[in-house]
Amino acid sequence: xxxxxxxxxxxxxxxxxxxxxxxxxxxxxxxxxxxxxxxxxxxxxxxxxxxxxxxxxxxxxxxxxxxxxxxxxxxxxxxxxxxxxxxxxxxxxxxxxxxxxxxxxxxxxxxxxxxxxxxxxxxxxxxxxxxxxxxxxxxxxxxxxxxxxxxxxxxxxxxxxxxxxxxxxxxxxxxxxxxxxxxxxxxxxxxxxxxxxxxxxxxxxxxxxxxxxxxxxxxxxxxxxxxxxxxxxxxxxxxxxxxxxxxxxxxxxxxxxxxxxxxxxxxxxxxxxxxxxxxxxxxxxxxxxxxxxxxxxxxxxxxxxxxxxxxxxxxxxxxxxxxxxxxxxxxxxxxxxxxxxxxxxxxxxxxxxxxxxxxxxxxxxxxxxxxxxxxxxxxxxxxxxxxxxxxxxxxxxxxxxxxxxxxxxxxxxxxxxxxxxxxxxxxxxxxxxxxxxxxxxxxxxxxxxxxxxxxxxxxxxxxxxxxxxxxxxxxxxxxxxxxxxxxxxxxxxxxxxxxxxxxxxxxxxxxxxxxxxxxxxxxxxxxxxxxxxxxxxxxxxxxxxxxxxxxxxxxxxxxxxxxxxxxxxxxxxxxxxxxxxxxxx
Numbered sequence: 295x296x297x298x299x300x301x302x303x304x305x306x307x308x309x310x311x312x313x314x315x316x317x318x319x320x321x322x323x324x325x326x327x328x329x330x331x332x333x334x335x336x337x338x339x340x341x342x343x344x345x346x347x348x349x350x351x352x353x354x355x356x357x358x359x360x361x362x363x364x365x366x367x368x369x370x371x372x373x374x375x376x377x378x379x380x381x382x383x384x385x386x387x388x389x390x391x392x393x394x395x396x397x398x399x400x401x402x403x404x405x406x407x408x409x410x411x412x413x414x415x416x417x418x419x420x421x422x423x424x425x426x427x428x429x430x431x432x433x434x435x436x437x438x439x440x441x442x443x444x445x446x447x448x449x450x451x452x453x454x455x456x457x458x459x460x461x462x463x464x465x466x467x468x469x470x471x472x473x474x475x476x477x478x479x480x481x482x483x484x485x486x487x488x489x490x491x492x493x494x495x496x497x498x499x500x501x502x503x504x505x506x507x508x509x510x511x512x513x514x515x516x517x518x519x520x521x522x523x524x525x526x527x528x529x530x531x532x533x534x535x536x537x538x539x540x541x542x543x544x545x546x547x548x549x550x551x552x553x554x555x556x557x558x559x560x561x562x563x564x565x566x567x568x569x570x571x572x573x574x575x576x577x578x579x580x581x582x583x584x585x586x587x588x589x590x591x592x593x594x595x596x597x598x599x600x601x602x603x604x605x606x607x608x609x610x611x612x613x614x615x616x617x618x619x620x621x622x623x624x625x626x627x628x629x630x631x632x633x634x635x636x637x638x639x640x641x642x643x644x645x646x647x648x649x650x651x652x653x654x655x656x657x658x659x660x661x662x663x664x665x666x667x668x669x670x671x672x673x674x675x676x677x678x679x680x681x682x683x684x685x686x687x688x689x690x691x692x693x694x695x696x697x698x699x700x701x702x703x704x705x706x707x708x709x710x711x712x713x714x715x716x717x718x719x720x721x722x723x724x725x726x727x728x729x730x731x732x733x734x735x736x737x738x739x740x741x742x743x744x745x746x747x748x749x750x751x752x753x754x755x756x757x758x759x760x761x762x763x764x765x766x767x768x769x770x771x772x773x774x775x776x777x778x779x780x781x782x783x784x785x786x787x788x789x790x791x792x793x794x795x796x797x798x799x800x801x802x803x804x805x806x807x808x809x810x811x812x813x814x815x816x817x818x819x820x821x822x823x824x825x826x827x828x829x830x831x832x833x834x835x836x837x838x839x840x841x842x843x844x845x846x847x848x849x850x851x852x853x854x855x856x857x858x859x860x861x862x863x864x865x866x867x868x869x870x871x872x873x874x875x876x877x878x879x
Contacts, residue, residue: 333352333409333410333412333787334349334350334351334352334391334404334406334409334410334411334412334413335349335350335412335782335783335784335787336348336349336350336404336412336413336415336778336782336783337415337777337778337781337782337783338413338414338415338781338782338789338794338795338796338797338798339415339416339421339422339425339781339782339789339794339795340415340416340417340418340421341415341416341417341421341774342417342418342419342421342422342874342875342878342879343397343398343399343417343418343419343879344397344878344879345394345774345874345878346392346394346770346771346774346775347392347393347394347396347417348390348391348392348393348394348734348775348778348783349390349391349393349404349412349783350388350389350390350391350733350783351375351388351389351390351391351404351406351409352386352387352388352389352409353378353379353380353386353387353388353389354378354387355375355389355406355407355408355409356375356406356407356408357374357375358372358373358374358375358406358407359372359373359374359375359391359393359404359405359406360372360373360404360405360406361393361396361402361403361404361405362402362403362404362405362411363400363401363402364400364401364402364403364414365401367405370396370398370400370402371393371395371396373391373392373393375389375390375391375406376389376390376392377389379732380732381731381732381733381844383737383738383739383742383785383842383843383844384733384785384842384843384844384845385842385845386732386785388732388733390732390734391404391406396417397417398417399416399417399418399419400416400417400418401414401415401416402414402415402416402417403415413782413795413796413797414796419879420875422777422871422872422874422875423518423875424794425781425791425794425818425867425871426514426515426518426868426871426872426875427518427519427520427818428791428793428794428817428818429791429818429820429864429867429868429871430504430518430520430531430532430535430818430868431520431521431522431818432816432817432818432819432859432864433484433504433535433538433539433861433864434446434447434520434522434535434538435447435450435806435816435818436484436485436806436816436861437482437483437484437485437538438455438456438458438481438482438483438484438485438490438492438542438569439454439455439456439457439458439481439482439483439542440454440482440523440538441453441454443523445521446521446522446523449812450806450810450812450816452568452569452570452806452810453570454570455490455568455569455570455572456490456569456572456576457481458479458480458481458482458483458558458576459479459481460477460479461477461478461479461480461558461576461577461578462474462475462476462477462478462575462576462577462578463475463476463477463478463577463578464577464578464579464580464635464638465635466579466580466633466635466638467555467577467578467579467580467581469548469550469551471548471550471551472548472550478545478578479545480542480545480546480558480578481541481542481545482538482539482541482542482545483497483538483539483541483542483543483558484497484500484538484539484542484861485569485861486641486860486861487641487804487858487859487860487861488802488803488804488805488854488858488859488860489563489564489640489641489805490560490564490569490572490805491557491558491559491560491563491640491641492542492557492558492559493556493557493558493559493641493643494543494546494554494555494556494557494585494588494589495556495557495584495585495588495643495645495686496641496643496686496860496861496862497539497542497543497588497592497861498585498588498589498591498592498686498689499588499684499685499686499689499692499862499865500539500861500862500864500865501536501539501540501543501592501596502591502592502595502692503755503862503865503866503868503869504532504535504536504865504868504869505533505536505592505595505596505599506595506692506695506696506869507532507865507868507869507872507873508530508532508533508536508599509595509598509599509699510699510869510873511872511873511875511876512530513876514872514875514876515530515532515868515872516530516532517530518530518531518532519531520532520534520535522534522535524537528603529603532868533599533600533603536596537600540592540593540596540613543589543592543593544593544612544613544616546558546578546585546589547589547616547619547620548581551581551623552586552616552619552620552622552623553581553586553620553623553627554581554582554585554586554588554589554620554623555578555579555580555581555585556579556580556581556582556584556585556632556643557578557579557585557640557641557643558576558577558578558579559576559577559579559638559640559641560572560574560575560576560577560640561574561575561577561637561638561639561640562574562639562640563639563640564805566805566808566809566851567805567809568805568806568809568810569805569806571809572805577638579635579638580632580633580635581623581627581630582630582631582632583624583627583628583629583630583631583648583651584631584632584643584645584648584651585632586620586623586624586627587620587621587624587648587651587652587654587655588651588654588655588689589616589617589620590616590617590618590620590621590624590655590658590659591617591651591654591655591657591658591659591689591692591693592617592658593613593614593616593617593620594613594614594617594655594658594659594661594662594663595658595662595696596610596613597610597611597613597614597617597662598610598661598662598703600613614662614663617655617658617659617662618659618663620655621655621656621659624648624651624652624655628648628652629648631644631645631646631648632644632645643686643687645687649674649675649690650675650688650689650690651689652671652674653671653672653673653674653675653690653693654675654689654690654692654693655671656668656669656670656671656672656674656693657672657673657692657693657694657696657697658693658696659672660672660697660704660705660708661696661697661700661703661704662703664703664704664705665705666705666708669705669708672693672697673697673712673713675690675691675693675694676690677690677691680740682720682723682724682736682741682753682756683749683752683753683755683756684752684755684756685745685748685749685752685862686862691756694713694716694717694759695717695755695756695759697710697713698710698713698714698717698759698763699759699762714763717756717759717760717763718760718763718764720756720760721756721757721759721760721761721763721764721766721769722760724736724753724756724757724760724769724772725757725766725768725769725772728768728771728772728775729768733779733783733784733844734772734775735750735775735776735779735783735784736750736753736754736757736772736775736776737749737750737753737779737844739843741753742824742825742826742843742844742846743825743827744822744825744827744829744855745822745823745825745860745862745863746822746823746824746825747779747780747790747820747821747822747823747863748820748822748860748862748863748866748867750776750779750780751776751777751780751820751863751866751867751869751870752866753776754772754773754774754775754776754777754866754870755773755866755869755870755873757769757770757772757773757776758770758773758869758870758873758877761773761877762877770874770877770878773870773873773874774874774878776870777870777871777874780820780823780867781794781795782795782796782797784823784824784844785824785842785844785845785847786824786845786847788847788849790820790821790823791818791819791820791821791867792807792814792815792816792817792818792819792821792859793814793815793817793818794817794818799815799819799821799849799857800813800814800815800849801815801849801850801851801857802815802819802821802851802857802858802859803821803851803852803853803854803857803858803859804816804819804851804858804859807819807851808851818864819859819864820859820863820864820867821856821857821858821859821863822855822856822857822858822859822860822863823847823856824843824844824845824846824847824856825846825847825855825856826841826842826843826846827855828841828846828855828856829854829855830852830853830854830855830856831855833852833854834848834850834852834853835852836848836850836852838853838856
């Protein structure tokens, strides 16, 4: 994900922009009309049989609804709509249809007299299997330093790009042992977002969330077959994918002082070209406290998650040793914040405070080492006012999730009851928002920011954590609504995941999807979603359809503020889909 203050992405030629603008204007006019016309909005992928099942219907609709077979139109369920209410964030007056009692597997549409039928959706066990697999495989398709063969990538195969075996040490990262211009190797890893750079801070939360998804729900995520190059090696595929980035992260720790470089990057964003065409020199830039602590947290987590698959324990021990060395560097350098060098114009991922990073890293190290020395920091985190979910700049709640999950691994006399109580209180707060929302979502105006789609999924992740402590149905219902939102029950009425649902993004801000000549974008990518900040408006030839928070989304490759993809956004999609498959039937 690009940092708004530093985004400067080149776009295609003027002729292509003119054509894109003309096409986008027509599409937007059609979409704006569609938004104003009555439409039924729901999860366009579907529901597990035991899940809550809701749809949003225009407020002036008749009071009754039916769910009908998608092929024959035969009624399968009938019910009454709720009273109409206005969702100020989209300006819509809406009713809700609740068809949770329908549990019979099949393909259906929701029907209300006088309205077009809804998009088709499924009710069936394992309904999110393909979604979850595609969301993880998106990391595979965004790997750096590998040739993706047709056997693995299908139509999205591409040559080797960015081997990163000759990366330069930038002046901001120079030391006596590694002066500016030193050549190092830093291969593998994932492209961060729509660009081809690699950032430790964003890799941190992304990799951790994949590891946590497996750690929390191994029966589901450990069995997903992903057709990776490494498949069949005895390791669950999701962990194979995480390893590709873990291997890269290890190379970002300076062996001479144990600090961690903030990012590996070009000096400026590449144009809209394929990875193998992006050949500008690459640099490791500045060591920072945030990057070093994120690294420590992830390596401590990886050490325990991968230990059962590590017969000689060498890999796990290496991870844990690297984590503790990084912690010591951070303790000696507790406030080295990222400062963008004058000649670097890519994502900053800057952070004003690292208290949350200290707490997260301490929590993971306390759990994985059992050393009481980490106790005080591990339990020191307190969220800021209004904070309801983790994000790359606010990682303290990740520590909460681990502490609540691993009470049995804590040293004798150390108790996580307070953290569990905090998680339940957060669950109550989010459930209260959900109940009060005419759309039945946990989002408020403040949540419609850059990457809003991931905000609601991270909130859903916290609701899942609360549910596992206190299994109150409304926690799980609200988490389900988070997934429903990104799959179609939202203001624009689209699935924000490429390749899933009847209407999904066709023009994400993602260089390979723009440059590969394939009509359909790479599947399984979660786009950022509505963002009334519209920080890209000056760069876009097409206008946003609305300034209302819940409608401020543009399906155009120019819209890096609402239609980009990012590894940290896909991660909670993986987690939440897996959690719902594991906790509901």
